[in-house]
Amino acid sequence: MKHGFVKIATAVPALSAGDPIHNATSIIDAIGMCKDEAEIILFPELCLTTSCCESLFYHPLLTKECDKALARIAKETKDCNAIIAIGTPILHNSALYNCTAVMHKGEIICLVPKATGDRWFSGSNSLDEDDAATLCSKTVPFLKDGIIRTGSFTIGIEIGNDAEAPLPPGAKAAMAGAQIILNPTAAAEEAGRHTRLRERIKQQSNRYKCIYVYAESGWGESTSKAVHSGYCAIAECGSIIAESKRFQTSTGITITEADAEKATNRRIGDSNFSNKNTAKSLKTYTSNGTGSTFRRRFSPTPFIPEKSESCMRYEEIFAIQATALARRIEHTHSDTAIIGVSGGLDSTLALLVTVKAFDILGKEREGIIAITMPGFGTTGRTYNNALALMSRLGVKQKEISIKEACLQHFKDIEHDAELHDVTYENSQARERTQILMDIANKHNGLVIGTGDMSELALGWATYNGDHMSMYGVNASVPKTLIQHIVRWVAESNENIEIRETLLDILDTPISPELTPANDNGTIKQKTEDLVGPYELHDFFLYHFMRNRFSPEKILFMAQNAFEGTYDDETIKKWLKTFVRRFFVQQFKRSCMPDSPKTGSCSFSDGEKWSMTADNNHRIWSDNLN
Numbered sequence: 001m002k003h004g005f006v007k008i009a010t011a012v013p014a015l016s017a018g019d020p021i022h023n024a025t026s027i028i029d030a031i032g033m034c035k036d037e038a039e040i041i042l043f044p045e046l047c048l049t050t051s052c053c054e055s056l057f058y059h060p061l062l063t064k065e066c067d068k069a070l071a072r073i074a075k076e077t078k079d080c081n082a083i084i085a086i087g088t089p090i091l092h093n094s095a096l097y098n099c100t101a102v103m104h105k106g107e108i109i110c111l112v113p114k115a116t117g118d119r120w121f122s123g124s125n126s127l128d129e130d131d132a133a134t135l136c137s138k139t140v141p142f143l144k145d146g147i148i149r150t151g152s153f154t155i156g157i158e159i160g161n162d163a164e165a166p167l168p169p170g171a172k173a174a175m176a177g178a179q180i181i182l183n184p185t186a187a188a189e190e191a192g193r194h195t196r197l198r199e200r201i202k203q204q205s206n207r208y209k210c211i212y213v214y215a216e217s218g219w220g221e222s223t224s225k226a227v228h229s230g231y232c233a234i235a236e237c238g239s240i241i242a243e244s245k246r247f248q249t250s251t252g253i254t255i256t257e258a259d260a261e262k263a264t265n266r267r268i269g270d271s272n273f274s275n276k277n278t279a280k281s282l283k284t285y286t287s288n289g290t291g292s293t294f295r296r297r298f299s300p301t302p303f304i305p306e307k308s309e310s311c312m313r314y315e316e317i318f319a320i321q322a323t324a325l326a327r328r329i330e331h332t333h334s335d336t337a338i339i340g341v342s343g344g345l346d347s348t349l350a351l352l353v354t355v356k357a358f359d360i361l362g363k364e365r366e367g368i369i370a371i372t373m374p375g376f377g378t379t380g381r382t383y384n385n386a387l388a389l390m391s392r393l394g395v396k397q398k399e400i401s402i403k404e405a406c407l408q409h410f411k412d413i414e415h416d417a418e419l420h421d422v423t424y425e426n427s428q429a430r431e432r433t434q435i436l437m438d439i440a441n442k443h444n445g446l447v448i449g450t451g452d453m454s455e456l457a458l459g460w461a462t463y464n465g466d467h468m469s470m471y472g473v474n475a476s477v478p479k480t481l482i483q484h485i486v487r488w489v490a491e492s493n494e495n496i497e498i499r500e501t502l503l504d505i506l507d508t509p510i511s512p513e514l515t516p517a518n519d520n521g522t523i524k525q526k527t528e529d530l531v532g533p534y535e536l537h538d539f540f541l542y543h544f545m546r547n548r549f550s551p552e553k554i555l556f557m558a559q560n561a562f563e564g565t566y567d568d569e570t571i572k573k574w575l576k577t578f579v580r581r582f583f584v585q586q587f588k589r590s591c592m593p594d595s596p597k598t599g600s601c602s603f604s605d606g607e608k609w610s611m612t613a614d615n616n617h618r619i620w621s622d623n624l625n
Contacts, residue, residue: 002556003259003261003552003553003556003557004259004260004261004262004264004553005257005258005259005260005261005294005296006039006040006152006153006180006211006257006258006259006260007037007038007039007040007255007256007257007258007295008038008039008040008041008042008180008211008213008234008255008256008257008258009034009037009038009040009041009042009082009253009254009255010041010042010043010213010214010215010232010233010234010244010253010254010255011027011030011031011033011034011041011042011043011215011251011252011253012030012043012044012047012215012216012217012218012219012230012232012244012248012251012252013026013027013029013030013043013047013220013251014026014218014219014220014249014250014251015047015050015217015219015220015221016050016220017049017050017052017053017220017221017222018049018050018053018056018062019049019065020048020049020062020065020066020068020069020088021065021068021069021072023047023048023049023050023069023220024048024069024070024072024073026251027043027047027048027073027086028072028073028076028077029251030043030251030253031073031076031077031080031082031084033251033253034082034253034255035077035080035081035082037255037293038082038255039081039082039083039152039153040082040083040084040085040155040180040182040213041082041083041084041085042085042182042184042213042215043084043085043086043087043184043215044087044184044185044186044215044216044217044218044230045087045098045100045114045159045160045184045185045186045217046087046088046089046098046186046217047086047087047088047184047217048066048069048070048086048087048088048089049062049066049088049089050186050217050220050221050222051186051217051221051228052221052222052224052225054120055120057089057096057120057121058096058120060091062089063089063090063091063096066088066089066090067135067136069088070086070088070101070108070135070136071136071137073086073103074103074106074107074108074136075106077103077105077106078105078106079105079106080105080106081104081105082104083102083103083104083109083148083150083155084102084103084104085100085101085102085103085112085157085182085184086100086101086103087099087100087101087159087184087186088100088101089121090111090113090133090135092127092131092133092142095122095126096120096121096122097111097113097114097121097122097124097127097142098113098114098118098120098121098159098160099111099112099113099114099142099159100112100157100159100182100184101135101140102143102148102157108135108136108138108140109140109148110140110141110142110143110146110148111133111135111140111141111142111143112142112143112144112146112157112159113127113142113144113159114159114160114162115144115158115159115162115165115169116160116161116162116165124142124144124145127142127144129144131144143157145169145172145173146173146176147173147176147177147178148178152260153179153180153260154177154178154179154180155173155178155179155180155181155182156169156170156172156173156174156176156178156180156181156182157169157170157173157181157182157183157184158170158173158181158182158183159183159184159185160183160184160185160186160187161185161187163183163200163204170183170204170208170210170212171207171208174208174209174210174273175272175273178210179210179211179260179263179264180210180211180213180258180260180263181204181205181208181210181211181212181213182213182215183204183212183213183214183215184215185214185215185216185217186216186217186221186228187216187228188225188226188227188228189226189227189228189229189231189246190226194229194231194246197231198233198240198243201214201233201235201240202235202238202239202240203238204235205235205236205237205238205239206237206238209237209263209266209267209270209273210237210263211234211235211236211237211258211259211260211263212233212234212235212236213233213234213235213258214231214232214233214234214235215232216228216229216230216231216232217230218230218231218247218248218252219248219249219250227247229246229247230244230246230247230248230252231243231244231246232244232252232254233254234254234256234258236258236259236262236263237259237262237263237266241256241258241296242254242255242256242296255295256295256296257294257295257296259547261549261553262547262549265547265548265549266547268548294560296560297560297561298557298560298561299561300535300539300561300562300565301480301535301538301539302538302539302542302543302546303478303480303481303538303542303599303601304480304481304484310484310488311488311492314484314485314488315488317477317481317485317598317599318352318353318356318485318488318489319356320596320597320598321353321356321473321474321477321596321598322353322356322357322360323357323360324471324473324595324596325337325353325354325357325448325471325473325596326357326358326360326361328446328471328594329357329358329361329363329446330361332446333444334444334445334446335367335443335444335445336367336368336369336440336443336444336445336446337354337357337358337367337368337369337445337446337448338369338371338436338439338440338443338445338446338447338448339351339354339368339369339370339371339436339447339448339450340370340371340372340373340432340435340436340450340466341370341371341372341386341389341390342372342373342378342382342386343372343381343382343383343384343385343386343389343505343508344382344505344508344510344511345479345482345483345486345505345506345508345510346450346451346452346455346474346479346482347386347450348389348486348502348505349450349473349474349477349482349485349486350448350449350450350473350474351368351370351389351390351393351395352393352486352489353448353473353474354368354448354473355368355393355395365393365394365395365396366394366395366396367396368395368396369395369396369398369439369443369445370390370393370395370396370397370398371397371398371399371400371435371436371439372386372387372390372397372398372399372400373399373400373401373402373431373432373435374399374401374402374403375401375402375403375406375428375432376403376406376428376515376516377511377512377515377516377517377525378517379517379522381504381508381522382508382511385501385504385505385508387399388497388501389498389501389502389505392495392497392498392501393498398439400435402428402431402432402435405431406427406428406431409427409431410424410427415427420515420516424515425462425512425515426462426463426465429461429462429465429466429512430462430464430465432465432466433447433462433464433465433466433468433469436469440470446470446471447469447470447471448469448470448471448472448473449466449468449469449470449471449472449473449474449475449593449595450466450469450472450473450474451466451467451469451472451474451475452474452475452477452478452479452482453474453475453476453477453478453479453541453601453602453603454478454479454480454534454537454538454541455479456475456588456589456592456603457478457537457541457578457581457582457603458531458537458577458578458581458582458585459581459584459585459586459588459589460527460531460581461588463587463588467588467592468593469593470593471593471594471595472592472593472594472595472604473595473596474595475592475593475595475596475602475603475604476595476596476597476598476599476601476602476603476604477598477599478534478538478541478542478601479510479534479537479538480534480535480538481538483506486502486505486506487502487503487506489502490502490503490506509526509528510526510527510528510534511525511526511527512525512527531577531581532573532574532577532578533566533574535562536558536562536566536571536574536575536578537574537578539554539557539558539561539562540554540558540574540575540578541578541582541601542601543557544578544582545601545609546600546601550620550623551575551579551620551621551623551624552623552624554575555571555572555575555624558571558575559571572624575624576621576624579617579620579621579624580617580621582617583615583616583617583620584617586611586612586613586615587613589603590612590613592604
């Protein structure tokens with residue numbers, strides 16, 4: 001499929017215990033439900049017999065019936081372009097093996113044996129590397145600790161609780177290059193297990209940097225001793241992107257597009273995945289991909305955590321910022337912290353972090369010198385919010401107007417004060433920075449930077465103006481995430497006045513306020529009108545930095561994520577802006593102050609992202625055209 005996406009399905013058919021022919025019919029029907037779309041179809045462990053046959057597994061009649069059932073499935077799926085993985089017992093050299101039979105276009109490509117043995121089955125260690133079984137009148141190789149290659153992606157398989165081994169087969173397959181790990185299982189359900197299971201699936205996909213596909217047996221398994229829920233999940237590099245309902249009483253299909261390119265890109269530069277590939281490898285027929293309907297919906301806010309863990313994540317980020325600043329204040333023996341407060345979003349979070357840092361150190365909040373510096377574009381709303389926030393947080397507040405200083409500066413450099421150009425705007429930002437730096441010198445203080453990661457990505461900061469500080473607490477936090485963290489602080493704050501102020505700041509348009517306001521005193525200069533919507537830029541930033549996707553792929557994903565919000569041309573316009581600005585504004589990031597890394601995307605850690613300031617963006621810009 002285009003852009004590295006692979007359409008994957010899990011299928012849990014309604015089965016009959018110990019009846020392979022009946023189960024073959026259910027499997028064929030399930031394949032028919034998704035074969036026109038899926039490139040991979042995964043069935044549960046031992047789904048040809050169910051997992052509860054116990055001593056009946058030793059009866060050769062059962063394995064002979066499995067042979068007939070597999071032959072029938074192969075015959076009925078000759079026109080199916082998907083790779084199909086079906087769990088079945090295999091009798092070989094008087095030993096019984098729990099296997100996954102891998103099929104493609106009516107041919108059984110290989111048998112992947114379960115590594116761990118149990119009461120009924122031998123483990124794969126008893127097999128030689130070149131062992132093969134006679135199945136459906138053909139010789140089929142066992143693939144032990146190996147991978148299956150196609151023209152588009154590579155697959156590894158670990159069966160059931162093999163995933164819990166000290167060195168799981170999936171780990172070996174991932175290190176050998178498998179982007180997709182299949183785990184067919186027949187585990188039974190129990191109270192509390194599901195939560196742990198979901199976390200393990202996410203952890204496996206994150207650990208292997210892969211697409212992890214899990215399919216569990218369901219309706220039709222014996223309930224003599226336990227219940228099987230039929231749960232299925234498809235995870236991608238640490239996140240579950242599709243999952244089924246549990247306890248369905250009919251065939252369940254879960255299907256979505258998973259990103260094999262993301263798995264490959266996440267491994268680049270990771271020495272754990274750079275070892276020489278020594279795994280046994282089988283080449284299958286090339287899977288060309290089927291189906292034109294794209295089912296998956298991408299999150300428009302990739303930096304924002306899932307609702308279930310959002311509060312914990314916001315608290316962690318806030319704690320990282322505050323702890324880092326507290327340590328820097330202690331290390332530099334600073335008596336004070338100096339911060340410019342505009343009544344805008346970034347300086348609000350920076351002030352909240354600074355207050356928390358002082359609380360951690362047990363220092364009086366009076367040591368925080370918060371300064372509002374109204375200029376030509378300052379509006380009453382932001383001005384009053386700045387004063388209210390400083391007052392209600394109990395910090396030392398100062399007001400220093402920059403208007404007269406800037407007018408004198410315009411006179412000195414022979415600039416027309418009526419010409420509201422970049423000189424007019426940037427002079428104000430540099431005047432504010434000079435005030436902060438000089439007051440820091442006067443009071444043995446540290447200037448706290450307020451600029452965020454989104455602004456750094458776009459270079460939306462005045463060089464040696466708001467671009468500069470002595471420690472930047474927001475530099476790894478993108479604009480969309482800052483909004484959520486400030487809202488979390490507001491909603492968890494017991495002080496009603498602080499909460500109301502923070503909520504009003506959140507409701508204020510984002511603006512540098514460097515040009516005069518409208519006649520009615522409202523903000524005229526809106527950042528997102530000039531540089532583009534931050535929700536788009538943060539989407540571009542995440543997938544460009546974290547997943548290393550091409551602009552063409554990011555455009556495709558953004559059109560999916562923002563369908564109904566922005567038209568395609570608008571998205572493309574701002575993506576072109578992002579690519580151009582990201583490259584040409586690198587010089588500002590090359591000399592940015594120290595800042596704490598709070599997430600997987602960061603400019604503060606050179607190991608995460610670094611580039612020279614004169615890299616050409618031609619191939620990235622051309623990619624969009």
